[in-house]
Amino acid sequence: MPLPRGLAPQWMELASYVIRQRRKHKDRLACSDKRLEDFLAAMQASPNGVVLMDAEDRIEWFNQTAAEHFGLDARRDAEQHFTNLVRDPLIAAYFANRDFQNSVLIAGRSLARSPAQRISVQMHVYGQSRSLLLSRDVTAIEQAESMRRDFVANVSHEIRTPLTVLGGFVETLQTLRLSDEERVRYLDLMSQQASRMQSLVDDLLTLSKLEGNPLPADFGWVQVGSLMRQCADEGRALSNLVWGRSQEIHLAFDDEDEIAGSETELHSALFNLVGNAVRYTPADKSIRVTWTAAANGQGVLTVTDQGIGIAPEHIPRLTERFYRVDRSRSRDTGGTGLGLAIVKHVLQRHDAELKIESTPGVGSSFRMVFPAHRVRVAVTRSAELVNQD
Ligand SMILES: Nc1ncnc2c1ncn2[C@@H]1O[C@H](COP(=O)(O)OP(=O)(O)OP(=O)(O)O)[C@@H](O)[C@H]1O
Numbered sequence: 001m002p003l004p005r006g007l008a009p010q011w012m013e014l015a016s017y018v019i020r021q022r023r024k025h026k027d028r029l030a031c032s033d034k035r036l037e038d039f040l041a042a043m044q045a046s047p048n049g050v051v052l053m054d055a056e057d058r059i060e061w062f063n064q065t066a067a068e069h070f071g072l073d074a075r076r077d078a079e080q081h082f083t084n085l086v087r088d089p090l091i092a093a094y095f096a097n098r099d100f101q102n103s104v105l106i107a108g109r110s111l112a113r114s115p116a117q118r119i120s121v122q123m124h125v126y127g128q129s130r131s132l133l134l135s136r137d138v139t140a141i142e143q144a145e146s147m148r149r150d151f152v153a154n155v156s157h158e159i160r161t162p163l164t165v166l167g168g169f170v171e172t173l174q175t176l177r178l179s180d181e182e183r184v185r186y187l188d189l190m191s192q193q194a195s196r197m198q199s200l201v202d203d204l205l206t207l208s209k210l211e212g213n214p215l216p217a218d219f220g221w222v223q224v225g226s227l228m229r230q231c232a233d234e235g236r237a238l239s240n241l242v243w244g245r246s247q248e249i250h251l252a253f254d255d256e257d258e259i260a261g262s263e264t265e266l267h268s269a270l271f272n273l274v275g276n277a278v279r280y281t282p283a284d285k286s287i288r289v290t291w292t293a294a295a296n297g298q299g300v301l302t303v304t305d306q307g308i309g310i311a312p313e314h315i316p317r318l319t320e321r322f323y324r325v326d327r328s329r330s331r332d333t334g335g336t337g338l339g340l341a342i343v344k345h346v347l348q349r350h351d352a353e354l355k356i357e358s359t360p361g362v363g364s365s366f367r368m369v370f371p372a373h374r375v376r377v378a379v380t381r382s383a384e385l386v387n388q389d
């Protein structure tokens with residue numbers, strides 16, 4: 001602001017002093033506005049919900065995450081009482097008790113989410129009874145915890161069943177006088193239960209190894225043809241055991257095609273699929289194992305059977321640990337329900353995917369789709385594939 005002319009020098013000095021002070025004050029205000037803005041921007045960027053409240057629990061400010069957690073609207077809800085907006089009996093009790101040492105767990109507002117959202121909320125009082133409320137989405141943690149509980153319950157159940165049966169047989173052998181024939185029969189049944197437990201423990205160890213470690217870096221190229229031949233031979237042997245005769249297992253592949261990965265793991269995945277096909281397909285029906293390299297470079301290893309098939313509602317859950325369509329039937333055939341969980345893990349480690357198609361009463365097809373960077377086709381055929389493109 002220019003100074004008026006003709007003022008006495010002492011007034012001029014005073015006036016310019018006032019102007020300088022006003023400018024400084026303005027600069028200071030701008031600076032603290034900027035600081036507040038930065039501070040709020042930092043809270044806005046927080047992955048946790050933040051709500052600032054006055055001494056009467058009226059909302060002063062909240063970030064976008066809190067808006068999502070509690071279904072708040074920045075324009076509508078400022079200065080409202082928090083408990084009037086978030087109508088949850090747990091929140092009401094938490095605020096009424098004013099004991100904020102622990103957090104409280106409530107259902108999130110976003111109804112569309114599956115699994116249902118779970119939010120952990122905790123108040124922190126600061127300054128003169130003002131409060132800061134923090135919220136955190138703990139859905140994934142809760143879900144992992146519930147999966148862990150289910151897993152422990154399942155493992156205990158699966159181990160307890162054969163143990164109870166074994167215990168019963170031991171007691172029978174101890175207390176009853178049995179003929180030689182009966183003894184042999186009982187010992188046979190006991191050995192079946194023991195091997196059931198053995199295969200359960202083996203599968204669990206395989207799973208924990210797959211989960212705990214990354215794929216070894218020194219993997220090589222695995223010949224698909226020899227892998228398929230080996231699994232088919234083992235499948236025929238299993239078929240003899242299960243059905244007393246060998247089912248037909250047809251193979252179709254190119255001898256020189258290869259997949260980059262761990263041979264043991266790929267063998268375990270393919271044999272799990274072949275084993276299932278054998279067990280869920282009647283003895284007089286056949287099984288096909290095929291390998292095709294597509295023009296886009298992907299490789300697909302498919303096991304197709306003409307077995308009992310699977311109803312569509314079960315298909316998305318088949319790779320869950322211990323999931324069996326028909327528990328008693330699967331148990332009769334020696335299954336623990338871990339096979340497809342192992343397959344899924346192996347495939348994830350090889351950047352591959354499992355695709356399942358099935359029609360009850362007609363048969364199933366399990367396809368393992370490998371990405372181009374893990375597939376190497378025979379040199380002569382790679383030219384053919386490019387020409388088809
Ligand atoms: N080829 C198939 N035909 C019909 N049902 C199948 C087939 N493969 C799997 N299933 C169903 O999927 C379920 C899960 O298969 P998975 O291989 O994980 O377990 P399992 O065969 O019962 O036991 P495990 O493989 O651990 O010995 C099976 O119990 C069965 O109900």
Ligand SMILES: [Mg+2]
Nearest residue numbers: 272276339340
């Ligand atoms: Mg299986």
